[in-house]
Amino acid sequence: MKILFKCHIGIGTKVQGEVLSANDNFSARYDLDRLKGIFSRPQHKLVGKSYVDKILVLNESKGGVASAWMLYEMCARKMAPKAILFNKANTILAQGASFANLTICDRFIDGDITSLLSSGQRVAVDPINGLVSII
Amino acid sequence: MELNKEEKAMASGELGDAVEWAINHQIQVGNFFDAKNFVQVSNVHMMIDPESVGIDGVLFLEKLVGMKAKVKIPMITDPRGVDLNYYTPLGQTEEMANIERRTIKACTSMGILMTNTCVNYQTIMAPLLGEHVAYGDTGVVIYTNSVCGGRSNYEGGPSALAAGLTGRTPRYGLHLEEKRIPTKKFCIKFEPSELTDWGLLGAVIGKISGSYWEVPIIEGINHNPKSDELKHFGASMASYGSIPLFHIIGITPEAQNYSSKFVNQLDEHEITIDDILSLKSQFGKKGDKIDVVVFAAPQLSIFEMQKVSELCFNKSFKVPVIICTSPQVYADASRMKIIDQIEETGAKVLEGTCFYNQYAREIGLANGWKRLMSNSAKIVNILGGYGYEPSLSSMENCIDSAVAGEII
Numbered sequence: 001m002k003i004l005f006k007c008h009i010g011i012g013t014k015v016q017g018e019v020l021s022a023n024d025n026f027s028a029r030y031d032l033d034r035l036k037g038i039f040s041r042p043q044h045k046l047v048g049k050s051y052v053d054k055i056l057v058l059n060e061s062k063g064g065v066a067s068a069w070m071l072y073e074m075c076a077r078k079m080a081p082k083a084i085l086f087n088k089a090n091t092i093l094a095q096g097a098s099f100a101n102l103t104i105c106d107r108f109i110d111g112d113i114t115s116l117l118s119s120g121q122r123v124a125v126d127p128i129n130g131l132v133s134i135i
Numbered sequence: 136m137e138l139n140k141e142e143k144a145m146a147s148g149e150l151g152d153a154v155e156w157a158i159n160h161q162i163q164v165g166n167f168f169d170a171k172n173f174v175q176v177s178n179v180h181m182m183i184d185p186e187s188v189g190i191d192g193v194l195f196l197e198k199l200v201g202m203k204a205k206v207k208i209p210m211i212t213d214p215r216g217v218d219l220n221y222y223t224p225l226g227q228t229e230e231m232a233n234i235e236r237r238t239i240k241a242c243t244s245m246g247i248l249m250t251n252t253c254v255n256y257q258t259i260m261a262p263l264l265g266e267h268v269a270y271g272d273t274g275v276v277i278y279t280n281s282v283c284g285g286r287s288n289y290e291g292g293p294s295a296l297a298a299g300l301t302g303r304t305p306r307y308g309l310h311l312e313e314k315r316i317p318t319k320k321f322c323i324k325f326e327p328s329e330l331t332d333w334g335l336l337g338a339v340i341g342k343i344s345g346s347y348w349e350v351p352i353i354e355g356i357n358h359n360p361k362s363d364e365l366k367h368f369g370a371s372m373a374s375y376g377s378i379p380l381f382h383i384i385g386i387t388p389e390a391q392n393y394s395s396k397f398v399n400q401l402d403e404h405e406i407t408i409d410d411i412l413s414l415k416s417q418f419g420k421k422g423d424k425i426d427v428v429v430f431a432a433p434q435l436s437i438f439e440m441q442k443v444s445e446l447c448f449n450k451s452f453k454v455p456v457i458i459c460t461s462p463q464v465y466a467d468a469s470r471m472k473i474i475d476q477i478e479e480t481g482a483k484v485l486e487g488t489c490f491y492n493q494y495a496r497e498i499g500l501a502n503g504w505k506r507l508m509s510n511s512a513k514i515v516n517i518l519g520g521y522g523y524e525p526s527l528s529s530m531e532n533c534i535d536s537a538v539a540g541e542i543i
Binding site: 077094 | 163184189192272289290292294345348374376492
């Protein structure tokens with residue numbers, strides 16, 4: 001089994017944590033109850049699940065510009081994921097991650113990252129070198 | 136990224152701590168998207184509602200003020216989250232209002248113009264073809280890129296602020312001609328006839344496209360749409376698909392840049408009335424009870440305000456009706472007695488806000504609002520995550536349903 005995945009260089013610092021993965025998209029505004037730290041959108045595949053301190057693995061970021069401020073606010077309250085891995089990030093999530101110093105990576109050369117990583121696995125994320133490894 | 140002399144001075148702190156933060160934030164984002172350099176922008180629009188910003192965001196803004204931060208170019212704002220003339224009746228708290236007051240004070244200190252609108256292309260100044268800008272609010276960006284031919288990425292609040300402080304933004308995404316080339320073709324097999332149809336059509340195209348990096352090109356629209364129609368169309372497409380740019384053949388300015396031969400080889404999708412009705416059926420059905428009717432997202436133009444006032448005439452509502460418009464339109468509508476005509480019925484017009492960024496979860500709980508009805512395909516998409524059970528119909532049907540207390 002492949003345990004090292006290459007991606008574009010990301011943003012943030014090296015982190016390790018438990019994966020929470022779904023072939024679904026992400027918006028802090030549309031999908032989350034940020035006070036409780038859970039996915040709240042009924043149609044989201046992770047509805048009811050806590051994202052706090054997880055390595056979130058999702059398809060794309062979507063929707064609104066609010067996510068940029070919201071990631072900062074979530075990190076300040078320590079109610080944020082440790083990192084977010086996307087197949088493709090939109091501009092807002094990259095900007096928000098930069099502002100919040102949250103680790104983010106995308107554009108994996110090995111394929112769909114939501115199928116390569118499963119919930120419950122532990123991974124190390126190295127955004128400086130664009131590497132994610134199962135540990 | 137390649138930096139010129141001025142940008143190097145900014146990055147090293149020679150032009151102050153605030154500018155140093157701003158450009159280094161922009162460089163990090165630019166590197167993430169492989170930007171080669173910066174592009175000058177003419178003006179900035181920033182999304183900065185208090186629910187999103189939170190107390191920690193306000194502290195950051197106040198820290199910038201302490202660094203003597205001043206924007207270099209004209210900079211305006213998206214809707215506020217608290218109408219300071221009307222928040223207690225909505226169930227908003229003093230804490231929320233104070234975050235709003237501090238946000239306004241900090242922005243004003245930095246020279247930001249509090250226009251509080253998500254329809255600045257209708258009310259303030261529409262960008263010109265080829266003009267580079269840095270805009271927040273997805274609806275503003277998609278209209279700017281598609282209808283006006285301006286150039287902007289989605290700029291989140293902090294990045295928009297950084298662009299205001301430096302007068303530029305990293306040259307990536309929609310600032311590059313190659314990222315504006317169509318990637319998917321949509322053939323429309325029905326004529327959208329009113330705002331909700333346009334919103335639903337945008338939603339269907341957005342869901343199929345599904346990525347910030349896809350550019351739909353659309354054929355089959357056989358009449359010239361109005362600004363309000365493309366406003367709902369774009370805002371909804373951006374909401375459901377994170378799409379920042381579309382082209383409509385024969386309508387939008389850049390569509391003519393692409394030959395039929397090129398367009399016809401793209402991945403093609405046909406959209407019929409059945410696709411529209413299928414999506415609409417997910418948002419309420421006849422006879423469902425409703426708790427509140429909202430017209431917002433995007434803020435209403437003066438034409439929409441006039442139509443609401445005409446529909447409200449001699450009506451009495453069983454559930455609250457809330458309308459959100461820009462301060463610019465509010466002033467005109469007030470002068471022309473449109474606000475009075477609407478509010479005589481018991482409906483309420485909010486100035487400079489938009490419902491979904493007004494602490495929607497909290498005001499829903501405070502007022503017992505769960506079953507929300509609107510003509511905005513965008514707002515019904517957003518509010519599901521805030522605990523609402525939204526329903527969608529035309530403006531006329533929303534008004535009639537507010538009279539009945541249930542979906543007509």
